[in-house]
């Protein structure tokens with residue numbers, strides 16, 4: 619099959635077509651270099667330029683202030699569940715975690731192995747279908763940091779505004795809505811994101827960290843787990859994930875130059891999500907959204923059908939119709955349509971049309 623399907627996967631996820639075409643063209647031999655990006659040394663001038671441009675473009679796209687370092691790491695967002703407390707949670711202090719889904723649970727589990735964790739709020743009682751109201755978030759003014767997950771990929775709940783943490787550094791797992799909208803980076807102490815949703819392929823993890831936090835990191839951490847070490851070495855303490863960084867760089871250029879920046883990216887994402895949520899809401903209860911209306915994710919749209927049997931049939935028929943990757947995570951069940959930045963509006967329209975037909979024939 620060489621035709622592309624509509625890929626609703628939660629990650630690794632759909633990439634922009636111009637990015638794939640450019641990568642394809644460079645894959646045999648980069649013009650003027652005579653070898654592919656897969657083969658080039660990370661110490662070469664070619665790769666130095668790739669990583670420099672990727673960082674510059676990300677800084678421009680997201681408006682990263684001068685006093686923040688941009689790091690390209692490995693180990694996925696999951697390794698950040700460990701690196702954050704290892705670097706930033708000193709003995710004798712505790713860290714606040716706002717728990718709104720499975721990824722937050724993962725972050726807490728790892729942090730507890732390394733230090734004291736306080737749950738500042740949780741929405742577990744309603745199977746993470748909502749976000750806590752600001753008055754229900756009980757923050758400790760002496761915490762080492764406050765951690766939250768801006769978009770819980772599995773449940774499909776997304777913060778509109780970041781929690782107000784005052785002087786305490788705000789740390790965010792932004793894996794599944796990174797570069798999907800403008801963000802005021804200056805409000806954060808550290809942002810991390812696995813690349814494989816909006817930013818590129820699996821293999822690179824992006825960390826944006828404020829300089830004063832780097833200065834507080836204790837000496838003597840294992841080299842591969844020490845932010846300072848990667849900051850000092852321009853993300854190249856060891857061999858970085860060269861190909862993943864190269865693709866991320868192309869994605870940043872696409873978002874900047876083809877789409878015109880994050881305000882435009884956000885407008886497109888809103889338009890796509892609205893089409894889908896409207897169809898769910900107009901289905902007389904046949905399709906039921908998991909997330910409460912005011913915290914619905916623009917990235918991962920989670921919904922159920924009247925029975926598991928119908929859900930199974932929906933997924934099977936949708937896959938046959940070229941709508942791939944719609945099966946929801948087992949902790950929510952049902953369906954999940956991940957419609958990241960590169961997911962085309964035509965795919966959302968096709969899904970909505972399919973939903974209407976399916977309801978007519980099976981409802």
Ligand SMILES: Cc1ncc(COP(=O)(O)O)c(C=O)c1O
Nearest residue numbers: 694695696721771791793794812
């Ligand atoms: C919000 C969030 N955090 C963390 C992760 C884990 O990422 P990784 O697989 O890169 O470790 C994911 C993966 O889907 C995610 O969606």
